[in-house]
Amino acid sequence: MSSPEKLRLCLLIPRKKGLSVEEFHSHWANIHGPLVTEWMTRYGVSTYNQFHRIQHSTEAIGVPPQYDGIAEITFSRYEDMETAYKDKTYLEIIRPDELKFIDFDNIVFSIGKDLAVVQDGKVVLPAETGY
DSSP states (O other), rough: OOOOOOEEEEEEOBBBBTTHHHHHHHHOOOOOOIHHHHHHTTTTTOOEEEEOOOOGGGGGGGSOOOOOOEEEEEEEEHHHHHHHTTTIIIIIIIIIHHHHOOOOGOOOEEEEEEOOETTTTTTOOOOOOOO
């Protein structure tokens, strides 16, 4: 049985200039994370994951890291996401908090649908992908 198709918002997040790596990760995990939970669930967010970058060598994939974290948010309807970002709670409480630790001039985001290729160590890519 397949689950309903979800939309995924991914944000590549650079830390605000002047913040240490430790300050960025602490604020995001301990202040911002708890701050957004009620707002997100009110708008049907099914998953919110914070990907906190670890220190690693540039040799791993040949380029240095460009962002300090990735936020991954899944939801069922695009309209719900649009409405959420126009909500008074977001504009008056959450957005001002984001400006404390995120460099918004350099944030990158995309919204899309997942296409599973490998899951649990098994190839699951369908013969017809729809693309």
